[in-house]
Amino acid sequence: MKLLILGGTRFVGRHLVTAALARKHEITLFNRGTHLSxxxxxxETIRGDRDSDLHKLQGRHWDAVVxxxxxxPRTVRASAEVLSRSVDRYVFIxxxxxxxxxxxxxxxxxxxxxxxxxxxLDRANAIDSSGQASAVTYGKMYGPLKALCEQGTQEVLxxxxxxxxxxxxxxxxxxxxxxTYWVERVARGGEVLAPGRPERCVQFIDARDLAEWIMRMIExxxxxxxxxxxxxxxxxxxxxxxxxxxxSASDASFTWVSEDFLLQEKVAAWSEMPLWMPEEAAPHLKxxxxxxxxxxxxxxxxxxxxxxxIKDILTWHETNKTQDAELRTQNSVGLxxxxxxxxxxxxxxxx
Numbered sequence: 472m473k474l475l476i477l478g479g480t481r482f483v484g485r486h487l488v489t490a491a492l493a494r495k496h497e498i499t500l501f502n503r504g505t506h507l508s509x510x511x512x513x514x515e516t517i518r519g520d521r522d523s524d525l526h527k528l529q530g531r532h533w534d535a536v537v538x539x540x541x542x543x544p545r546t547v548r549a550s551a552e553v554l555s556r557s558v559d560r561y562v563f564i565x566x567x568x569x570x571x572x573x574x575x576x577x578x579x580x581x582x583x584x585x586x587x588x589x590x591x592l593d594r595a596n597a598i599d600s601s602g603q604a605s606a607v608t609y610g611k612m613y614g615p616l617k618a619l620c621e622q623g624t625q626e627v628l629x630x631x632x633x634x635x636x637x638x639x640x641x642x643x644x645x646x647x648x649x650x651t652y653w654v655e656r657v658a659r660g661g662e663v664l665a666p667g668r669p670e671r672c673v674q675f676i677d678a679r680d681l682a683e684w685i686m687r688m689i690e691x692x693x694x695x696x697x698x699x700x701x702x703x704x705x706x707x708x709x710x711x712x713x714x715x716x717x718x719s720a721s722d723a724s725f726t727w728v729s730e731d732f733l734l735q736e737k738v739a740a741w742s743e744m745p746l747w748m749p750e751e752a753a754p755h756l757k758x759x760x761x762x763x764x765x766x767x768x769x770x771x772x773x774x775x776x777x778x779x780x781i782k783d784i785l786t787w788h789e790t791n792k793t794q795d796a797e798l799r800t801q802n803s804v805g806l807x808x809x810x811x812x813x814x815x816x817x818x819x820x821x822x
Contacts, residue, residue, distance in 0.1 A: 472690065473497045473532070475558065476818070477521070477550065478539035480504075482644045483564065487537055488514065488683040494686055501528060507636065521546050525553040535689045540691035541620050542613075543596060548623035556688050561628050562689060565621050567638045567698060567762055568614030574755040577703075579763040580696045584618035614748045623697075633693055635685060637744075638700035638762060642678035642780060643787035649745040652805035654784045657712055658719035664818075665725045666733055666747035669709035673746050674701050674760040681786075684772045701774060703761040708746060710777070713786065718781045728818050736814060743806050 474491055479500040488511060491498050499515040519527045536558045541547035551561055563650040570578055587595070595612050624632045641650035654711055656663060667735045687721050688697075709725075729748050733740075746762040748756050765771065806814070 472534040473538040475499045475533040484539040486678045490682040490686045533558050538788050539564050544619035547620040551624045551627040562633045563624050565617045565636045567636050569618040573759045576758045576761040577763045585615040587615040629707045634696040638685050638697050639675035640678050641675050643678040648804040649686035652745045657723045660721040660723045663723050665727045666744045667730045676701050697767045699767045
């Protein structure tokens, strides 16, 4: 098959390229060339910006396009319109953040999606067109904007769109560090601050499992909307960090501190403390780690072992931490060592 990938040089896009090449597909990338990536044999790259260079894609044909980086509805709609006569399928990588209410368990693809007012959409367009989307914009508008992107593709290409809604994506080349933090921190050993209840469930998916499943879905010419995440009610936070310890053979010990303590000390959930979402203080998010992915599993989504994911992340981190330093230092994810030690001292003094 001939596949066009919008993006394709970072994290999920990179794994999509790898999965496609392994299945002998012909790949064309369209991106700005602003992110470092290893040279890939037999991959054509068209340099361009989605806001000004979509005309470069006209006059070609691909069996499918995978949109890995669509965020603004106007940009995604424009991409779909330009490609409507050039591709048979449009695959849009969306997000579980589209749902209006994840305060309940078992949200599936039929649940309502979040909406934006026209004023909010105008504000998001203005901020992003300047290239300076703020953290507030991403935090508050990310999900609703992704939902509008989905809507745009479906309106332009009815019955020709596959919408994939992942949750937390983990694995090698993850520039966010949201999962890698735990792999690296536990490997360093010593006393590790662990958040909340050990038995608190977590849900995520390895980028390679996601990419390989998407390739199979494209080959089968599937369309529709799919939640694509790990199975709910399977893994706990304790499972994750204990497996990190086993894989790295570190001497780490875990001090579980309460949610109340973390909130009192103003530790930022999900960013300073990756994988932690306050259970009592954020009831509107209590179902975010319990999303129903049965539809994708019935369609062939499979999962590698937790130990395999952790081992590969650790290997990647150790072999690439120097050359990937620029990407990784852009993120403020995870506690720095001084703050972690300060919090641990304060916890022991009061408990």
